[in-house]
Amino acid sequence: MGLETIFGNSFLTSRVDEAVNWARKYSFFQYPFVTACCGMEFMSVWASTYDIARFGAEFPRFSPRQADVLFVVGTVNEKLAPSLKRVYDQMAEPKWVVSFGVCATSGGFYDNYATVQGIDKIIPVDVYIPGCPPRPQAILDALIKLQEKVSKETVLKYKGLK
Amino acid sequence: MKAIESLKEKFSDKIISHDSFAGQDFITAKKECLKDMAVFLRDELHFDFLSDLTCVDYKGYPGRENAPRFETVYHFYSHKTKERISLKFPIEETSPNIDSLTGLWLAANWYEREVYDMYGIHFTGHPDLRRILMYEEFKGHPLRKDYPLKARQPRIPHED
Amino acid sequence: MEILEKIKKIAGNNSVETTEDGKIVLNMGPSHPAMHGIVKIYLTLEGEKVSDCDVEIGYLHRGFEKTCENINYNQVVPYTDRLNYVSPFINNVGYALAVEKLMGVKTPERCDYIRTVMSEISRITDHLTCIGANAMELGAFTVYFYLINAREELYKLGDYVAGGRITPNYTRIGGVAKDLPEDFAQKTQEAFKVLEKNLSDTEKLLSRNRIFYDRLKDTGKITKEEAVSYSFTGPMIRACGVDYDVRKDSPYLVYDRFDFEIPVCSDGDNYARYLVRLEEIKQSVSIVRQALKQIPKGPISSRDFSVALPSKEETYSNIEALMAHFKLTFEGPKPPKGEIYFPVEGGNGELGFYIISDGTHKPWRVRVRPPCFPITSALSRLIKGGYVADIIATFGQINMIGGELER
Numbered sequence A: 001m002g003l004e005t006i007f008g009n010s011f012l013t014s015r016v017d018e019a020v021n022w023a024r025k026y027s028f029f030q031y032p033f034v035t036a037c038c039g040m041e042f043m044s045v046w047a048s049t050y051d052i053a054r055f056g057a058e059f060p061r062f063s064p065r066q067a068d069v070l071f072v073v074g075t076v077n078e079k080l081a082p083s084l085k086r087v088y089d090q091m092a093e094p095k096w097v098v099s100f101g102v103c104a105t106s107g108g109f110y111d112n113y114a115t116v117q118g119i120d121k122i123i124p125v126d127v128y129i130p131g132c133p134p135r136p137q138a139i140l141d142a143l144i145k146l147q148e149k150v151s152k153e154t155v156l157k158y159k160g161l162k
Numbered sequence B: 001m002k003a004i005e006s007l008k009e010k011f012s013d014k015i016i017s018h019d020s021f022a023g024q025d026f027i028t029a030k031k032e033c034l035k036d037m038a039v040f041l042r043d044e045l046h047f048d049f050l051s052d053l054t055c056v057d058y059k060g061y062p063g064r065e066n067a068p069r070f071e072t073v074y075h076f077y078s079h080k081t082k083e084r085i086s087l088k089f090p091i092e093e094t095s096p097n098i099d100s101l102t103g104l105w106l107a108a109n110w111y112e113r114e115v116y117d118m119y120g121i122h123f124t125g126h127p128d129l130r131r132i133l134m135y136e137e138f139k140g141h142p143l144r145k146d147y148p149l150k151a152r153q154p155r156i157p158h159e160d
Numbered sequence C: 001m002e003i004l005e006k007i008k009k010i011a012g013n014n015s016v017e018t019t020e021d022g023k024i025v026l027n028m029g030p031s032h033p034a035m036h037g038i039v040k041i042y043l044t045l046e047g048e049k050v051s052d053c054d055v056e057i058g059y060l061h062r063g064f065e066k067t068c069e070n071i072n073y074n075q076v077v078p079y080t081d082r083l084n085y086v087s088p089f090i091n092n093v094g095y096a097l098a099v100e101k102l103m104g105v106k107t108p109e110r111c112d113y114i115r116t117v118m119s120e121i122s123r124i125t126d127h128l129t130c131i132g133a134n135a136m137e138l139g140a141f142t143v144y145f146y147l148i149n150a151r152e153e154l155y156k157l158g159d160y161v162a163g164g165r166i167t168p169n170y171t172r173i174g175g176v177a178k179d180l181p182e183d184f185a186q187k188t189q190e191a192f193k194v195l196e197k198n199l200s201d202t203e204k205l206l207s208r209n210r211i212f213y214d215r216l217k218d219t220g221k222i223t224k225e226e227a228v229s230y231s232f233t234g235p236m237i238r239a240c241g242v243d244y245d246v247r248k249d250s251p252y253l254v255y256d257r258f259d260f261e262i263p264v265c266s267d268g269d270n271y272a273r274y275l276v277r278l279e280e281i282k283q284s285v286s287i288v289r290q291a292l293k294q295i296p297k298g299p300i301s302s303r304d305f306s307v308a309l310p311s312k313e314e315t316y317s318n319i320e321a322l323m324a325h326f327k328l329t330f331e332g333p334k335p336p337k338g339e340i341y342f343p344v345e346g347g348n349g350e351l352g353f354y355i356i357s358d359g360t361h362k363p364w365r366v367r368v369r370p371p372c373f374p375i376t377s378a379l380s381r382l383i384k385g386g387y388v389a390d391i392i393a394t395f396g397q398i399n400m401i402g403g404e405l406e407r
Helices: A003-007 A012-025 A038-046 A081-090 A102-106 A136-151 A155-159 B003-010 B031-043 B108-119 C002-011 C064-068 C073-081 C088-103 C109-137 C141-162 C184-206 C210-216 C224-229 C270-294 C312-317 C319-331 C372-377 C379-383 C388-398 C402-406
Strands: A030-034 A069-073 A096-100 A127-129 B015-021 B024-029 B049-057 B070-077 B084-091 B097-099 B122-124 C024-028 C040-046 C049-056 C338-345 C350-357 C363-369
Touching: A012 A136, A012 A155, A030 A038, A030 A081, A038 A069, A038 A136, A038 C109, A038 C141, A069 A081, A096 A102, A096 A136, A127 A136, B003 B015, B003 B024, B003 B031, B003 B084, B015 C338, B024 B031, B024 C338, B031 B070, B031 B084, B031 B097, B049 B108, B049 C338, B049 C350, B049 C363, B070 C350, B084 B097, B108 B122, B108 C372, C040 C379, C040 C388, C049 C379, C064 C073, C064 C363, C073 C088, C073 C363, C088 C109, C088 C338, C088 C350, C109 C141, C109 C184, C109 C270, C109 C388, C141 C184, C184 C270, C210 C270, C210 C388, C270 C388, C312 C319, C372 C379, C372 C388, C372 C402, C379 C388
Parallel strands: A030 A069, A069 A096, A096 A127, B024 B084, B097 B122
Antiparallel strands: B015 B024, B049 B070, B070 B084, C024 C040, C040 C049, C338 C350, C350 C363
């Protein structure tokens, strides 16, 4: 079938994808947008017992411009919503969003005048973690899920080609 | 003499009622005498600690159809005598205002801002009465009984 | 003004926002690395000195009080977990005690002991988190790991008892959800061993550490009179020389049966707050040990079926209990008309529940007296006149917990 058969799997773009994705998925620089109770569990995941560093994602960057992953940890209310949107907009591509805990995912059991019913009403989300708050194992699982997702992406996406 | 007795004696004409529930004293008085009572409590009876300040909306409360709609509630504590006392001041819906205690307790500042934010009670003499928990654009006062539980007022548009 | 000129020179003329008299205006927060919790501080800086500031809160207002008016009494318990999420058991207990007092219910002795033990464990986690996070922000990352590891042991303990690490939802009105496991005392001792080791390491690393000491000493200072006027409670007021502790001054549960001290420090600065918290952890450990020795056997819930759920065995074998089970699950307890203000000693100070009942199954009003609220109202007073770097130390020691502050 022409040239492709000679090149096999070694065609240039796919190889670049793999190399880039491999590098990306083990070096998440996260921006913890910590608001509420889930932050306590987030602290536990950082510390030595659960050790998020094993996944190469331990390093927080407190400037959104330097971060790849936005962790929205906890309830977001109407007053805070513009700030969250602004933080997201400031992040450079490629960027991913993890919605941490049920409040960020759907508003949880706070269904009233003050709360936003899930951050996906404001910004796009890649991985949702249920739980109130999620246990550390769930958080690590979400991180692995995100790594899987990242490993399937292509660099062409960010060039507007795909 | 117990603090409550001296308070009742001093303000006998202003006190509307004195309820005792589960060992706790609640004194309901006219709102004009709030400041005098607070000063008397603090300076004479050693209630130096404003434990809490809040408000209650009694709209639709069974048995209070003709009573004033709001009531501000003050919980005092004395570090010296270790006593607690609670004062309540009914406020009509038509004139939702009461004196501010900011000159007497520094803590009253934020407490009163919260009550203003949640109930729309105006504190006369408050130096900086503006919303504290909700945002400036918010219309209405969420803890009033006639504010619907789920009436949201988003600051930025939500997508579905 | 010289400093400002220098900054302008370095940063280029337009990148520093200044007021007319040459001061720098800076927004700190709501999402800021040093603000663990979301609060916004508008700072006016004169060089590095804070000449004016205003604190804005409300970024975690979740409508707790309004929600409570629309659900029944038992349904409020999980919401109380999320008030002060660093010491959830204390909120559970405080709320349950308030409603029980409103209803005139007496709980069995074993239940009181269990509540005391869990409250004190919660207080320890609260203080550990406060000191750990504060130390981390000041650069002592190792201490953070030590203390979080110790906290992890206590979370495991809470998980073992209640089935939840952070939000245990443990108390019920009239009792607790389930009894302590049989080997609880032994597990607690093991956890405390880790805690005590990590705590003594922390003390060695921090208490006489030059950097830590210098950054906490004499920063965020406040006088006793002002602290009382600001309605400070908990470790904050005890660091100012007032020995106010609800556990001693109006004892609830079984606190009057234990031998424990209330640590007081008279300096009123951040270092005093740190010392008070450290000592309180040790006192809490001692309370738990005493309680586990004294704890009697017996029922863990009130036998009044209109208040607390009967046990499962009884529900399936006794028609009265079965009916009560249905009624209580669907409707919840029904306190008489009345009102109550009940304070307990939370992690940050006096945690009061003011509950008004209109005689139905739903509370008319649930007001929480959050200990953080008056303390945070003094934040601008505490940081005014200090340096920007002191804000971090002071804010950490205030231990502002958003869930409780803004509810």
